Amino acid sequence: MAEVEKETILTPEGLHKLEEELGHLKTVRRKEVAGRIKQSKEFGDLMENSEYEDAKNEQAFVEGRILQLEQMLRNARVVDNHGAEINYMIVGSAEADPDQDKISNESPVGRALLGKRKGDAVEVAVPAGKMRYTILQVKL
Template identity: 60%
Template structure:
């Protein structure tokens, strides 16, 4: 079975690499120290500090494996060579909600980097899917649990 491709911007790639480095160099050492201290308290069968530290260690190791897999399968999208006529991964798009009249600026990123609070939406999200491949001036209909939303692509920045 082929592993899923991880689509990231160069900024996102750096963030994943940094997180992996911190987990390997800092967090692993910290949790190992916590486990060592917990063992020194004696009986580990009823030692909640030991259990917490072991659980954190399992989480850290799992995250390291996940990050290594993501980095191994990373495909970096470069913003510099994007076509400004068509919405693509890495595009920053100004869209208008035709019902409310609000304009929203989104950057289309891979699911790993999606952060709606920073206006970064995934290419796999309903809005991301709907506007990918569209051109400036086009109207798209987005199916969401609450019904249908209509957006006009005002500009591709």
């Protein structure tokens, strides 16, 4: 069965940041790692060549990150919620449903909002960057 790819919600800034990282990995890092692999091959026996192993491991990491970023960008939905009002209900993880604005108390946003009062502001690190929330109202 084909795996359903998860939508990635990004701010315009987050999208730009990921696109820049992808471009850097493809144009700069790939060449650097390929150069390290080529240079380490000159040291002789690849079986006992730690520089070669390190370079191959780094190459695998870079290629994996490129694939991850390409998938995220392929499934990106860009939102600009600057100044938007959003109502969240903080619930347990079993009941969480972001489509219904029910967020888990274990999520980064849920954890940041728990215990806050009207007027409080919180900044939350999310994959797209930092999001700032100001609590306008708290209902129990």
